[in-house]
Amino acid sequence: MTAPADLEKSKNDDNFLHNCDFVNFGLGDNDQKPWIHYSCPLNKPPYMQCSRLELNDCIINDHGVLRGQEKGGFAKSCKDCVYLHEIGNLICQCAFGNPIQFRETHRYLDQDVWLSGSKLGCFGMKSSSKC
Template structure:
């Protein structure tokens, strides 16, 4: 499969979002940009450019899944603990199979805590922004684009719901998920569905009307 490589010009994102401080957490709880090369980025095209992110991964990747870290997953298994209120202990992951420039698909795992930050309760693209430390109750649509979370507005603040399009933040870097200069690690792609917070009786999506 031949992939046409187009030239890439990316503007640096200069400000890093700083996560808000969240309420004290208990411990314990398995795991835009329109610059695309047929939605696959190559190393030469972004050499020396680590100040931004490009997006477009969902246009070329398949089997996109959202999983919790092992410690957070265990916390959900411990009945009722932390559901809907406590921030994550560690970054959740996005997992996907993406074609490289040779057309071969491979699986990679990306920590999405490396891709966004919480700025006053709003998720924004940020290099290693660690939004997960102040957000909770996240939901993911299987197409990999729509991601909903509730994030604290500050210390002692309220939770604010917001939706981001991960396809504007995460890109396919020669078969690996990537954001800014953070790259997904090659790994096994589980065949199961994404983590679904709705199974714990929590409805994260806003009800309209």
């Protein structure tokens, strides 16, 4: 059982999975511009703000392994991506070595994406509030 202090701490941290409500995930044009869309808390009306983050800004395909990197552009060498929003896990088939060889790889997005001022962000990138 979580102690009240621990529960309060989790609500105040920068982990978007703890603080925001999942809206949707999309792959964008030709499955090359994946994004996540969450609704995150504001301290003033309307008390929630949509936040949509382009994942190419945050993730790279490093020889078949997804990892965090600013403007990584992973989608150009990955396909069939899905997002398990309950645990924040992005799963893709990504090229490694030979561009026609793919393997399944995943990345927990809370390693690279955070909540700042009611918006999702990664590295120096901020999300769009035009959702």
